[in-house]
Amino acid sequence: MTCPAVVTEPPYALSAPAAPDAPPLDTSLTVDVALVGAGFSGTIAALDLARRGLSVALIEAGEIGQGGSGRNHGQCIPVFGYLDQNTLPRHGFNLLRDSGRLVFDQIAALGIDCEPVQNGWLNAAHDAAGLVRARAAHAKYAALGKSGAFLGPDEVTALSGIPGYLGGWLHRDGGHLNPLAYVRGLAQAAQTAGVTIHTRTPLSGLRRAPDGTWLLTTPQGSITARKVGLATNAYGTAAIPARMRASIVPMTSYGVASEPLSPAQRAAVLPSGVNFSDTRRDPMFFRVDAAGRIITGGLVELRRGRVAAPTFAAAGQRLTARYPVLQGLQWGHHWTGTVGISAKQRPAIFELDDGLWGLLGYCGRGVPTSAVLGRAFAATLVDPADGARLWPADSPAIIPAARAIGLAVQTLRGPLNKLRDGLSF
Structure with missing residues (x-):
């Protein structure tokens, strides 16, 4: 990489x-x-x-x-x-x-040129406990008319391009934009x-x-x-x-964007144009923008999100495990911002x-x-x-001590969640 x-x-x-x-x-x-x-x-x-x-x-x-x-x-x-x-x-x-x-209707009404894609947000269940959580979330939003039937493994694979998930659901109103x-x-x-x-x-x-x-x-x-x-x-x-x-408790988040994917990579990654995340406690979420870049991120930790090289390596490792075609993916952008938690x-x-x-x-x-x-x-x-x-x-x-709380949470949350997931990446 x-x-x-x-x-x-x-x-x-x-x-x-x-x-x-x-x-x-x-x-x-x-x-x-x-x-x-x-x-x-x-x-x-x-x-x-x-x-x-x-x-x-x-x-x-x-x-x-x-x-x-x-x-x-x-x-x-x-x-x-x-x-x-x-x-x-x-x-x-x-x-x-x-x-x-409301977001996408207003974009259309105002004619805002911001690369809007409203193909839904896909949440995929990675294990049995995640499947229970995904079914509960689906039941809530399906009752509100925001989702269709719960998806089986093959349907999740068709939407995401990733095999191996146990099921999932799609929020119809989700999407992404610039x-x-x-x-x-x-x-x-x-x-x-x-x-x-x-x-x-x-x-x-x-x-x-x-x-x-x-x-x-x-x-x-x-x-x-x-x-x-x-x-x-x-x-x-x-x-x-x-x-x-x-x-508020301020926390520092980070984002990374890859270089544009090749045609073969783009065809394999989220072919339906959805936003993706799974049910891991240390969530893997990403989208592909109009130029074919993968955009992902999270909260800044001791190294992940703070230093570019290990951040790129971690994102690449997780994505390549799901899409082998991404082997050697290059990254060009790494930025941070501040999130406020009330x-x-x-x-x-x-x-x-x-x-x-x-x-x-x-x-x-x-x-x-x-x-x-x-x-x-x-x-x-x-x-x-x-x-x-x-x-x-x-x-x-x-x-009290809002900044210290934010720093502690963003530093420890990722490693603790990885332990809870039983993952090495």
Whole structure:
């Protein structure tokens, strides 16, 4: 296995359309709503607010999608442990249930050029215990109309190209896309709807004025707004209220992308175009992008995910065990990002002060959940009671030693799960 020069950014920019022009803010603005963070949630919320007739300014410290939205694995997997009718409002439950469909329907409606593929997410059972877990998950989502019959071994092989699995199931609404192109397309749609977007505009100050409005200061400008929405997730800077930043456990994730597959390799790997994962505790998940690259990843450990060469070797070993045709596969991209885990391990909307709201904690499901939470956040900023019909508002939960917890979990989780799986790779 060879390792060419490593690119420390995802390959998404190689094929993504250019970002819309959004120069740094260098003046003073007055708007109904100011949003901070031009990722999936910020752009979706901005678009929804503009469609409701509000004036909106959206600022981003870096470039559009520079944080987790442009650094994830590009998978839309609408499967959630918190999809629970007993804890979520009925409308929010229904939106979350249909979140995969929401993503791809919006892409189609807006004409976003982001390499969307909605052929489903395949979960394959690797052993008897995994088969039990897969059947239980299938029963839940089949009852919601999101899956057909449970798949037998031959059907899993036909979809994945991998023999030996005991069965599995397909979530029909799953798929994959170029996440950087997706968020740039959302930003373009928001601009078209009337949103003012300024990149390279970090928030440097936030205070409430005597008249009840909020003043956001930036290095070269300022924004006065009736309402403020903070959608920075795990990328919040010191200007974001500390009690919001301290309400998540940050973890470092990594992604790797291979060089484009040969025609023979491409024909063998996920021939149906699905996203794939199996039921191992140390999960193997991957997809193939429009250029024929395999994209996979996980949480950074002591070496895997932290150092390129052993990370490439581990990914290649696992993939070659499933697809011998991949022997000698080369890797070109290795990047990292930050994942935010909330106290309740579900996305959280916080009221931090009168007219000041925060949104964070996607727990590794940013593509489908942002389609729901961006809308819920916009509704909350207009009318908290209306927003509560979509998603419950939580109080910020200060998590002591959050960074230490995140480091311990991401370092130990993989090795412990490999021991649980009884695997050597």
